[in-house]
Amino acid sequence: MRPTNPKISRRQFLGTAAATSAGSLLAGTAAAEDGPLYEISLAQWSLHRALFAKKMSNLDFPSTAKREFGISAIEYVNAFFKDKAEDAGYLGELKSRCDAEGVRSLLIMCDNEGKLGDPDDKARDKAVDNHKRWVEAAKFLGCHSIRVNAASGGSFDEQQRLAADGLRKLSEFAAPHGLNVIVENHGGLSSNGSWLAGVMGKVGLDNCGTLPDFGNFRIGGGEVYDRYKGVAELMPFAKAVSAKSHDFDEDGDEAHTDYRKMMKIVLDAGYRGFVGVEYEGRKLSESDGIKATKKLLETVRDELSA
Numbered sequence: 001m002r003p004t005n006p007k008i009s010r011r012q013f014l015g016t017a018a019a020t021s022a023g024s025l026l027a028g029t030a031a032a033e034d035g036p037l038y039e040i041s042l043a044q045w046s047l048h049r050a051l052f053a054k055k056m057s058n059l060d061f062p063s064t065a066k067r068e069f070g071i072s073a074i075e076y077v078n079a080f081f082k083d084k085a086e087d088a089g090y091l092g093e094l095k096s097r098c099d100a101e102g103v104r105s106l107l108i109m110c111d112n113e114g115k116l117g118d119p120d121d122k123a124r125d126k127a128v129d130n131h132k133r134w135v136e137a138a139k140f141l142g143c144h145s146i147r148v149n150a151a152s153g154g155s156f157d158e159q160q161r162l163a164a165d166g167l168r169k170l171s172e173f174a175a176p177h178g179l180n181v182i183v184e185n186h187g188g189l190s191s192n193g194s195w196l197a198g199v200m201g202k203v204g205l206d207n208c209g210t211l212p213d214f215g216n217f218r219i220g221g222g223e224v225y226d227r228y229k230g231v232a233e234l235m236p237f238a239k240a241v242s243a244k245s246h247d248f249d250e251d252g253d254e255a256h257t258d259y260r261k262m263m264k265i266v267l268d269a270g271y272r273g274f275v276g277v278e279y280e281g282r283k284l285s286e287s288d289g290i291k292a293t294k295k296l297l298e299t300v301r302d303e304l305s306a
Helices: 010-015 018-024 044-052 058-069 078-084 088-101 121-141 156-177 193-203 227-237 259-268 286-305
Strands: 039-043 073-077 104-109 145-148 180-184 208-211 218-220 241-245 274-279
Touching: 039 044, 039 286, 044 058, 044 073, 044 274, 044 286, 058 073, 058 078, 058 088, 058 286, 073 078, 078 088, 088 104, 088 121, 104 121, 121 145, 121 156, 145 156, 145 208, 156 180, 156 193, 156 208, 180 193, 193 208, 193 227, 208 227, 227 259, 241 259, 241 286, 259 286, 274 286
Parallel strands: 039 073, 039 274, 073 104, 104 145, 145 180, 180 208, 241 274
Antiparallel strands: none
């Protein structure tokens, strides 16, 4: 095992991957002119049961994505290397493994770092500070974004104002690093597409956007937002897309989301970037669920390309 330095300096972060920083803000949406309608990435949460059970580690993720699933772009979840955000040796090893496999790191999904829309000013600023190390880690790994949550409290309008304040501060920090800050519909008002689109308008920064998730539209209290309406409202700000899946019918279609309808919404918005496989079901194994989701995305891509 290579020795690790417990902290990596900000200067080291800023100096790493400098050659790619200029284009990183566009990396989530850019596509080759003659390339596919969209490319497929793998969200690490698809393997959360194996990771929590220690059947694999975060360092195994790049090789697993490439060798088992034939996927060459990955999306991390910070929970699986929570204490490594500032560990230069660890991040260097992870980056080396990606390079060896020819795997591209796209983003880090960040949870449990505080509410970016916290009604308490000090708590909100602390949440912003907590996320800064993940911005720097994402920069080091060559990602284009970190995914955050927009949790808040209060009225509809007050939560919009508070969430926009925290997101603006974090996005201003991320901009010189060439990083985007993107928000997923992830429960509460963030699962209301109109509310989150309004937050984006209040932030008003090019490097603050969304990560529309096909399945996360439960607001709470039994209220569920229309997933197709929500994705359509979030796509103008999207810098990544999460193809959430749970169950499949005998034809290989997702039982809860019409992928053909959903991907037409995505493409009609002009998006031509990566679409992440995020299997969260229980009826299939994680491996089979990932493969089924990937196959469905490929099938739909072939149909829409024709």
